[in-house]
Amino acid sequence: MGRVAGKIALVTGAASGLGQGAAEALAREGATVEVTDINREGGEAVVNKLGGASVFMLLDTRDEEQWKSVIAAAVKRFGRLDILVNNAGVPTAELIEETSLERWRSVMAINLDGVFLGVKYGMDAMKKTGGGSIINISSVAGLIGTARTATYSASKAGVKLLSKCAALECAELKYNIRVNSVHPGIIETPMASKVFEVLGQGDPAAGKKYLVDMHPIGRMGQIEDVANGILYLASDESSFVTGAELVIDGGLTAH
Secondary structure (H helix, E strand, C coil): CCCCCEEEEEECCCCCHEEEHHHHHHHHCEEEEEEECCCHHHHHHHHHHCCCCCCEEEECCCCCHHHHHEEEEEEECCCCCEEEECCCCCCCCCHHHHCCHHHHHHHHHHHHHHHHHHHHHHHHHHHHCCCCEEEEEHHHHCCCCCCCCHHHHHHHHHHHHHHHHHHHHHHHHHCCCEEEEEEEEEEHHHHHHHHHHHCCCHHHHHHHHHHHHHHCCCCCCHHHHHHHHHHHHHHHHCCCCCEEEEECCCCCCCC
């Protein structure tokens, strides 16, 4: 208890999955969390579970005005923002030839534009109150290419390099803000369960086995595996870590 005690955190896409896991880990270790999502009911349920001073705010990460509002609300309510976890995102898997420009732009708006806006306004808030840690959730798909994932992979690769550039800018400008990216492998979330059936052609168990076999460590990742990595980057334990890629993938990209 206490690894991020007294810190103020904002987590996007926190109504479920990795975002919820990150919010719970941060709160457990002493942070006050501003839970944000487009899912009000789910987000409020997470806040009720966290207790304390944590709050929910509606946030569509594609909307610049909403970003301004939620950041301003955090600073007004709590006096500062110490931790920002840009987690909100959407998966996609389709052939390039079958991907419409509209679909491409839609995924980029959520997975990359939303992170850009978070970094932009998060930096502005943090630099005024002494600094902080920005953690951008990318993917192993941002490190390696695979068929049928061009749109998703391109968006997540963008998150990786955006994080590095932001880290260098913050260091050069002496903002005392660290920026890092996290690259999970395939994590067992409610979203992943939908993929099991598709890959197994109607047999979820077969689909899950296929994904498990992709990871040399012999299992799929769990939400807490990624949440623990986020917690490390949010804490002062990682005070010398910026511009880094934290890969949490059970050896998937180690080949």
